[in-house]
Amino acid sequence: MRQMALVAFLQAQNCSDFAASWRHPEARRDSWSPEYYQHIARVLEAGKFDLGFFDDRLSMPDMYGRDHAHTVKHGIRCVKMDPLTILTVMGMATTRLGLGSTASTTYFEPFDVARTFGTLDLMTHGRAAWNVVTSVNDGEAENMGQARHMEHDLRYDRADEFMEVVLGHWDTWEDDSIVQDRESGVFAIPEKVHRLDHKGRFFTSRGPFTVPRSEQGHPVIIQAGSSGRGRRFAAMWGEVIFVAYRDLEQAKREYAAQKAAVAAAGRDPEQFKMCNVLHAIVAPTQGEAEDKCAKIQALALEIDSLSLLSEALNFDFATKGMDEPFTDEEVAGISGMQTMRDRVLQVSGKKNPTPRDFIQATGRGLMRHPTVGTPKQVADKMEQWFVERGCDGYVVGATHIPGAYEDFVNLVVPELQRRGIFRKEYMGATLRENMGLERPAVGEWRRRTAI
Incomplete structure (x- = not known):
């Protein structure tokens, strides 16, 4: 039976994706501590979430008034730490939870991204995922040594080539290249370790890459582009895509269109998961849930x-x-x-x-359009969208931390499990196994670019 995917939408900052979450009276006040993130990780793993995923920006939100004072004063995402470092901390506290982070194709180099995520994948036994973004504003450009942000479609042209370089490096080591034969003195078979020698419009990268493949082959690729150019990029490269539809009929149309685009790119649409953003405010009774929602709305x-x-x-x-x-x-x-x-x-x-x-x-x-109600009411909506093919799962945002995740795991997850649409135990050890994604063969991606 088809199973729902669950992803937690995390931030390496002083609040969740809801900027006012830090003002909630039950929010933890140590969002820059390892204990904070390890607690979240354990809660998510207890709820059998597929993935804890970190969004990221490379600057404070200081575009308003061209000054950061308001950001700091009101706590508007003013603390932004490196999410990959935090994922390592979370990985040490868990054994099955997938661990995903954002990294920009506009401001990083392909070899560095490939090595960092490849290493994380090995250190977590195949649980890593990379969210591919092209970044959004001049503040990020200025922090990364540029005068202004790159034009929209040009960013995606660069990102396409970035993907070819990263995936090319991840193909360097064949699965059986390492033999570690002490008697012969051979560590690895040279003919099975390849150099990339990429020379393109945006990048030159020689190789050979220095990180072997992991248990899941390479990290899962996440994407969230929703412009026309972004959707084409997702169809070519993404394995999990995040969307934010509010109307079921629109979601069903977009779901079908995106899956068709994936098929046209020479890929299996069932190996492409679309997860819709969800903010659930849940309580044992409808009245309690509505009271909680009113208090949360007043924080913004x-x-x-x-x-x-x-x-x-x-x-x-x-x-x-x-x-x-x-x-x-x-x-x-x-x-x-x-x-x-x-x-x-x-x-x-x-x-x-x-x-x-x-x-x-x-x-x-x-906090717009939250799903508010009892566990049954929240699960009813989730099930309808899932069964009618408006999505393959959900990206669950938090109104406050850790309470929103604890409520979801304790109240909603058991209801989904009772309906048989969400697992009671993890299906395997790697993120791909748990999300129902195939382990990619070396060079598999090159078939898409040849179509």
Whole structure:
């Protein structure tokens, strides 16, 4: 029977993806300690989650007003640590939970990303995943030695070649290349260790790569691009994709379209998991859940939304009044998450929306459209979307930590298990085994690029 995938949406910062989460009276206050992340990892593994995944940015949200003071004062994602280091800490506290992190193709080098994630994969016995992003704003560019952020489609052109280099390096060591024959003195068979010698438009990378393959072959590839160019990229390279649909009928259409795109790229659509974002506020009774939701909603501030919109869209919202329309030039000049901009134009029905329209249409910085109710009610919705092929699973965000994950594991997971759509035990030792993804053969990806 088809099984639902569950991914926890984590942040290596002072809050969850809900910026106001740190203000919750039950939120832990040691989000920069190893104990904090190890506790989360143990909770997720007890709930048989496939993966704990870290989103990341390479700068504070300081685009608003071109200053970081508001970010620090209000705690708007102002602490941002290296998620890969934290995954190592979490890996030491678990044995089955998958461990995923974001790394940018715009600001890192392919060999370094390949080696870091390849090593993490070995150190966790095949539980690593890499979320491929192209980054979003000028603040990240300035932190990484660039004057401004690269143009949208050009970032994806670079990312395509980045993937070829990374996967090429991960193919260096054949599975049976290491023999460690002490008698003959042969450690590995030279003919089974290959040099890449890549020379392309964006990258030159010689090799040979220095990290052997892991139990799962290589890390699982995650992607979340939702623009037209991003979807094409996901169809070519992604194995797990994160989406954020609110309407089931739209989700079903997009699910079918994306799976068809994967098939057109010469891949098996069943080896491509689409996971929809979910924020669940759950309690034993509907009334208790609604009370919890009201308290959570009250935590958000207007500055949260304005700051995070500025970050995501690479535009300083402090230059506009709340009800002042954007000019045609300003709308066209947004260079960050263009899908978010397009959604605002569609939802508002305005050619020149205002900052207030942006907040209302995106819900950025707010806890928008949470699934609120009893374990049965939450599971009913999850099951409907899953069974009707609106998604293959969920990326579960937290209203506060660790309580939101504990509630989900203690209340919702048992209900999903009773229905037979979510496992009671892990299926294997590696992330691929648990997500139902095949172990890739050396060179498997090259068949896609030849189509």
